Amino acid sequence: MRILLVEDDQMIGEAVSVALKDAAYAVDWVRDGESAESVLRTGEHQAVLLDLGLPERDGLEVLRHLRLAGNAVPVIVITARDGVEDRIKGLDFGADDYLVKPFDINELLARLRAITRRQGGQSAPVLSNGVVELDPATHEARCGEVVEVLSAREYSLLHALLLRPGSIFARTELEERIYGWNEEVESNAVDFLIHGVRKKLGADVIKNVRGAGWMVKKAL
Numbered sequence: 366m367r368i369l370l371v372e373d374d375q376m377i378g379e380a381v382s383v384a385l386k387d388a389a390y391a392v393d394w395v396r397d398g399e400s401a402e403s404v405l406r407t408g409e410h411q412a413v414l415l416d417l418g419l420p421e422r423d424g425l426e427v428l429r430h431l432r433l434a435g436n437a438v439p440v441i442v443i444t445a446r447d448g449v450e451d452r453i454k455g456l457d458f459g460a461d462d463y464l465v466k467p468f469d470i471n472e473l474l475a476r477l478r479a480i481t482r483r484q485g486g487q488s489a490p491v492l493s494n495g496v497v498e499l500d501p502a503t504h505e506a507r508c509g510e511v512v513e514v515l516s517a518r519e520y521s522l523l524h525a526l527l528l529r530p531g532s533i534f535a536r537t538e539l540e541e542r543i544y545g546w547n548e549e550v551e552s553n554a555v556d557f558l559i560h561g562v563r564k565k566l567g568a569d570v571i572k573n574v575r576g577a578g579w580m581v582k583k584a585l
Contacts, residue, residue, distance in 0.1 A: 367391040367542050369410040371401040373419055384470045389517035391545040398422025417444040425458055432459035439480040494530035495584035497570050499523055513565040518543055522558045531583030533574050
């Protein structure tokens with residue numbers, strides 16, 4: 366899953382970026398409101414962490430313009446503005462969640478998992494298509510009696526597929542969800558990750574659709 370972090374504080378930005386990468390998210394980081402608006406027009410990200418006190422353009426304005434443009438990407442506001450009116454305004458402008466600094470990184474990760482479930486139309490904490498289960502909190506995958514802990518990028522790949530079971534993902538779509546801007550992507554990286562997941566969980570977990578990409582079966 367690819368996250369856009371919009372945060373002008375160097376220390377906070379670095380800490381959140383590291384924590385997100387450790388939790389198997391691909392992270393792109395911008396430091397001002399105008400850059401955020403430009404990046405968000407590309408539609409490359411599956412969630413946004415948005416500070417409000419930004420240079421160039423306030424975070425609330427970024428959020429307002431985002432929603433006026435019809436962009437429904439999930440947004441978690443992360444800010445030092447802790448007044449009730451600020452929280453109300455952020456939610457009314459279209460934020461999906463609101464987290465006041467300083468916050469526990471584990472709480473942020475839990476909130477990200479929650480909005481990810483909602484984005485994928487899931488209510489249960491464990492993603493499943495009826496064949497394979499994936500626990501976002503532990504990165505454990507289960508297929509039948511087999512239970513394995515996936516690597517960060519194996520998890521990212523299977524997570525993307527399980528959010529849309531039955532949908533075919535091309536190589537470029539998977540790469541966009543697994544890797545951030547500054548990460549080098551080798552030509553066979555996706556094939557290598559799929560091989561790793563199949564080796565751990567079984568060859569039929571991920572299906573190849575010749576000439577189109579990969580998918581997991583939709584639950585019957």
